[in-house]
Amino acid sequence: xxxxxxPLVVLLVEDDxxxxxxxxxxxVRIPSAKRLIRLQDGQAALDxxxxxxxxxxxxxxxxxxxxxxxxxxxxxxxxxRGMQGEPALDSIPxxxxxxxxxxxxxxxxxxxGAGGFLVKPLNxxxxxxxMDEVGLSRRARSGHSDGPxxxx
Amino acid sequence: MMCAGxxxxxxxxxxxxxxxxxxxxxVCASAVIVLAVSAVAGFVFHHPxxxxxxxxxxxxxxxxxxLFVWHGVALALLSKGGEGRRIRWLxxxxxxxxxxxxxxxxxxxxxxxxxxxxxxxMAIEGQVRGIPIGHISPVTAxxxxxxxxxxxxxxxxxxxxxxLAAVAKAISGILIAAALVFVLAYGYGKxxxxxxxxxxxxxxxxxxxxxxxxxxxxVSVRGTDHAAIPLSSTRKSGAYAAGYLLFAVGIIVSxxxxxxxxxxxxxSKLESELASISELKISEIxxxxxxxxxxxxxxxxxxxxxxxVEDCIGNPNxxxxxxxxxxxxxxxxxxxxxxxxxxxxxxxAEVAAEPEHAEASESHLLALLPSILRGHDxxxxxxxxxxxxxAIRLSxxxxxxxxxxxxxxLGLLVLRIDPEKALYPILRRWPTPTRSAETLLVRRDxxxxxxLNDLRFHPGAAMSLRIGLAREEVPAVQxxxxxTGILEGVDYKGSEVVAYAGPVEGTPWTVVTRMxxxxxxxPLAERMWLxxxxxxxxxxxxxxxxxxxxxxxxxRFFREQAMVAEELxxxxxxxxxRNEELTRFTYAVSHDLKSPLVTIQTFAGYLxxxxxxxxxxxxxxxxxxIRGAAGKMxxxxxxxxxxxxxxxxxxxxxxxxxxxxxxxxxRLVAGRIAASGVSVGVTDEPIVLRGDRVRIVxxxxxxxxxxxxxxxxxxxxxxxxxFEESNGEIVLLVRDNGIGIDPRHISKIFxxxxxxxxxxxxxxMGLALVRRIVEIHRGRIWAxxxxxxxxxxxxxxxxxxxxxxxxxx
Numbered sequence: 024x025x026x027x028x029x030p031l032v033v034l035l036v037e038d039d040x041x042x043x044x045x046x047x048x049x050x051v052r053i054p055s056a057k058r059l060i061r062l063q064d065g066q067a068a069l070d071x072x073x074x075x076x077x078x079x080x081x082x083x084x085x086x087x088x089x090x091x092x093x094x095x096x097x098x099x100x101x102x103x104r105g106m107q108g109e110p111a112l113d114s115i116p117x118x119x120x121x122x123x124x125x126x127x128x129x130x131x132x133x134x135x136g137a138g139g140f141l142v143k144p145l146n147x148x149x150x151x152x153x154m155d156e157v158g159l160s161r162r163a164r165s166g167h168s169d170g171p172x173x174x175x
Numbered sequence: 176m177m178c179a180g181x182x183x184x185x186x187x188x189x190x191x192x193x194x195x196x197x198x199x200x201x202v203c204a205s206a207v208i209v210l211a212v213s214a215v216a217g218f219v220f221h222h223p224x225x226x227x228x229x230x231x232x233x234x235x236x237x238x239x240x241x242l243f244v245w246h247g248v249a250l251a252l253l254s255k256g257g258e259g260r261r262i263r264w265l266x267x268x269x270x271x272x273x274x275x276x277x278x279x280x281x282x283x284x285x286x287x288x289x290x291x292x293x294x295x296x297m298a299i300e301g302q303v304r305g306i307p308i309g310h311i312s313p314v315t316a317x318x319x320x321x322x323x324x325x326x327x328x329x330x331x332x333x334x335x336x337x338x339l340a341a342v343a344k345a346i347s348g349i350l351i352a353a354a355l356v357f358v359l360a361y362g363y364g365k366x367x368x369x370x371x372x373x374x375x376x377x378x379x380x381x382x383x384x385x386x387x388x389x390x391x392x393x394v395s396v397r398g399t400d401h402a403a404i405p406l407s408s409t410r411k412s413g414a415y416a417a418g419y420l421l422f423a424v425g426i427i428v429s430x431x432x433x434x435x436x437x438x439x440x441x442x443s444k445l446e447s448e449l450a451s452i453s454e455l456k457i458s459e460i461x462x463x464x465x466x467x468x469x470x471x472x473x474x475x476x477x478x479x480x481x482x483x484v485e486d487c488i489g490n491p492n493x494x495x496x497x498x499x500x501x502x503x504x505x506x507x508x509x510x511x512x513x514x515x516x517x518x519x520x521x522x523x524a525e526v527a528a529e530p531e532h533a534e535a536s537e538s539h540l541l542a543l544l545p546s547i548l549r550g551h552d553x554x555x556x557x558x559x560x561x562x563x564x565x566a567i568r569l570s571x572x573x574x575x576x577x578x579x580x581x582x583x584x585l586g587l588l589v590l591r592i593d594p595e596k597a598l599y600p601i602l603r604r605w606p607t608p609t610r611s612a613e614t615l616l617v618r619r620d621x622x623x624x625x626x627l628n629d630l631r632f633h634p635g636a637a638m639s640l641r642i643g644l645a646r647e648e649v650p651a652v653q654x655x656x657x658x659t660g661i662l663e664g665v666d667y668k669g670s671e672v673v674a675y676a677g678p679v680e681g682t683p684w685t686v687v688t689r690m691x692x693x694x695x696x697x698p699l700a701e702r703m704w705l706x707x708x709x710x711x712x713x714x715x716x717x718x719x720x721x722x723x724x725x726x727x728x729x730x731r732f733f734r735e736q737a738m739v740a741e742e743l744x745x746x747x748x749x750x751x752x753r754n755e756e757l758t759r760f761t762y763a764v765s766h767d768l769k770s771p772l773v774t775i776q777t778f779a780g781y782l783x784x785x786x787x788x789x790x791x792x793x794x795x796x797x798x799x800x801i802r803g804a805a806g807k808m809x810x811x812x813x814x815x816x817x818x819x820x821x822x823x824x825x826x827x828x829x830x831x832x833x834x835x836x837x838x839x840x841x842r843l844v845a846g847r848i849a850a851s852g853v854s855v856g857v858t859d860e861p862i863v864l865r866g867d868r869v870r871i872v873x874x875x876x877x878x879x880x881x882x883x884x885x886x887x888x889x890x891x892x893x894x895x896x897x898f899e900e901s902n903g904e905i906v907l908l909v910r911d912n913g914i915g916i917d918p919r920h921i922s923k924i925f926x927x928x929x930x931x932x933x934x935x936x937x938x939x940m941g942l943a944l945v946r947r948i949v950e951i952h953r954g955r956i957w958a959x960x961x962x963x964x965x966x967x968x969x970x971x972x973x974x975x976x977x978x979x980x981x982x983x984x
Binding site: 121 | 215531763765766769770773774776778781800803804838918920923939
């Protein structure tokens with residue numbers, strides 16, 4: 024985690040303000056550099072993810088998506104479904120935030136392409152581990168394929 | 176519930192039902208075979224009463240019996256039901272063979288060709304009522320052709336019950352009906368076709384066809400019986416069958432009683448007619464004879480006549496005397512019309528005759544002469560043939576005695592009669608027009624009956640037709656043997672007759688009046704035909720009526736069953752839907768209740784840390800979050816309780832105006848309405864709602880509240896409560912000009928805890944509650960919106976909503 028790297032972009036899709044605050048505070052405790060973008064519902068998430076090429080600075084490509092399951096208008100599952108088949112979004116890991124690790128949720132979410140689960144209340148160690156993995160994989164990817172063009 | 180209970184009997188009853196049908200098929204097949212085999216046994220063991228079910232009945236032909244056994248066996252093979260391929264092919268082959276044989280026999284029988292092969296090697300000769308026995312009737316052959324076709328169809332239709340089985344059923348029905356008509360005709364004593372040129376079917380043949388037809392019908396019905404029939408319906412079918420059978424037996428028995436009464440009445444009337452005609456004839460003949468003898472007695476002891484005769488005999492050359500004698504004879508002949516009147520002397524030499532031509536003396540008269548002369552009395556010489564010309568004559572014989580020498584025989588006066596002119600006309604006369612009636616005059620001649628007059632159907636019978644006394648079935652024989660009155664039998668021409676016989680007093684003659692039964696009972700037979708047709712049509716109509724009722728009942732049963740099944744399916748679907756709803760509900764509740772809990776737990780931890788650091792700003796924030804979550808949880812629980820109350824706790828139904836409900840609702844959310852500056856408009860049509868008033872007010876309250884909540888920054892916020900009529904139904908609506916709903920999300924808004932906007936307050940339970948209340952009132956609810964910014968319209972129905980009739984009109 025060198026400081027020269029751009030911060031990890033975490034997209035939090037969460038309608039509940041309290042839970043968003045929890046996620047924010049949890050991320051603050053993790054030492055790596057990161058940027059949190061919060062969206063309040065599934066529709067907003069889809070708009071964010073599908074609506075641009077992440078070229079603008081205030082609309083960066085997320086490195087990790089923390090997706091609540093129960094969302095107004097468009098549920099977490101529907102967001103997953105909407106992301107599927109979008110090659111640009113394929114490599115973005117998605118962690119589901121849920122109040123219960125009920126089997127049904129897990130099964131459905133995996134089928135729709137979720138990468139992992141975080142059961143509320145959020146466990147900071149688990150979140151940190153996930154962030155480490157995301158950071159490692161980003162470094163590996165940029166070293167490999169994109170090369171120097173992508174790195175600033 | 177009753178229906179459900181009935182359907183449980185289905186499985187158990189099926190076995191017994193097919194079992195009883197199987198038994199019925201076996202009974203039918205056995206009846207067919209037993210009837211056929213007993214007929215053949217009758218031929219083999221010379222028991223004619225077995226061959227035709229009774230004496231003097233037409234027997235079943237051996238060829239017919241063989242075909243019956245063939246069909247009976249085929250039927251028995253099919254009795255098991257659900258038989259294998261091999262059996263069905265076997266029966267199919269049997270049907271094919273039978274149809275070929277029946278066709279050949281049908282052609283032969285129709286053409287009147289009667290091959291000896293039909294006797295199957297047995298020695299069968301003779302006739303019954305003029306019908307040659309031991310040969311198949313064309314009707315029977317046709318019946319077998321139909322039966323074999325039905326058999327083939329039944330086998331083909333064993334799997335696919337459709338038109339084939341229907342045709343088989345129709346053929347079986349026709350067979351039964353036709354055979355029943357023949358059986359009925361036998362039962363009423365007037366067998367059909369017994370007078371025509373074709374051989375009729377025997378009684379046992381007809382009976383066997385009834386059994387065969389019934390068996391085929393039972394087998395062909397099986398194809399349509401895949402659906403299970405409940406025991407109760409089977410019992411009902413049995414009751415129908417028994418009732419119909421009872422009815423049929425009643426009709427047949429009372430019909431036969433009536434017919435028997437009519438027959439005997441008719442018969443006795445005809446017989447008395449016949450008897451009176453006959454008695455009339457007898458007395459006419461007796462009178463005629465008396466008159467002839469009277470003619471003769473005029474000359475007996477007639478002195479002037481005797482003198483003339485004596486003169487002629489005494490002096491053959493006395494022409495004057497001869498002239499006078501001839502005068503006498505001429506007058507006598509003219510007075511009645513005798514064939515010839517002549518006088519003999521005691522030696523048999525002709526003294527005088529009228530007409531005068533000479534004739535040789537008859538030797539038999541010559542032989543009688545001495546006894547006649549001794550007898551002193553007029554006598555009638557019976558029918559005889561003249562030796563000279565073979566003509567049939569009778570003669571009145573009058574002995575003549577001398578006047579001058581009293582007691583001395585003088586000669587014989589003969590008044591010869593030609594019966595063709597004198598007697599036969601009396602016999603031929605009949606008071607009514609008739610085809611076959613006639614009067615016979617017969618006498619015993621040795622061991623024969625000798626017919627004395629010519630017969631209607633046997634010209635030249637007079638004095639030549641003889642029938643041996645052994646043939647006692649001939650009424651003439653019976654009459655000659657001393658029987659009088661009404662007789663039945665077969666006459667000289669071999670036809671059945673009814674006759675009346677009576678002797679003519681003082682003569683050897685017997686008068687027999689006879690009439691063919693066919694003519695006598697012809698009108699009766701016609702009526703019988705009509706009667707048999709009437710009875711059979713009555714039986715068939717009532718039978719089809721019963722069958723129709725039975726069928727209707729079954730159809731109704733199946734319809735009911737289908738309805739029950741449909742209801743069951745619908746309720747099952749409904750249940751499934753409710754189940755899914757419940758699952759969703761539990762899921763939603765567990766998630767949404769847990770969510771504030773998580774908040775509280777987590778912020779309690781943060782609070783701990785923040786207190787440790789003494790960060791008062793953070794402590795206040797933490798506490799706010801905890802308070803907010805607890806409040807949210809409390810609201811959630813309240814609303815859940817409220818939702819569960821709907822439907823569980825229900826106020827009594829009442830009717831109230833729509834406007835009242837809306838006003839109540841507005842009052843409940845008055846604060847929010849006032850704060851947002853929304854105007855609410857209500858229709859003034861006299862709509863009357865019906866149901867739980869508190870709940871319905873809740874509906875409007877929630878809808879108005881919702882509309883206010885999602886009004887957005889509309890400049891002239893407005894909510895309108897109105898109605899529409901669509902397909903005769905009143906649809907209530909709450910329309911706003913607020914932010915509207917994205918059509919993609921419109922289906923979600925009535926879901927539990929569904930919120931379309933995370934920023935708005937509330938738990939997302941309001942519309943779920945509304946939907947629940949509408950459903951409790953047997954209504955529907957749906958939302959419409961042209962899209963974001965276009966406003967929303969919630970439409971719903973409530974059962975019992977109506978427009979009140981205005982009091983003024």
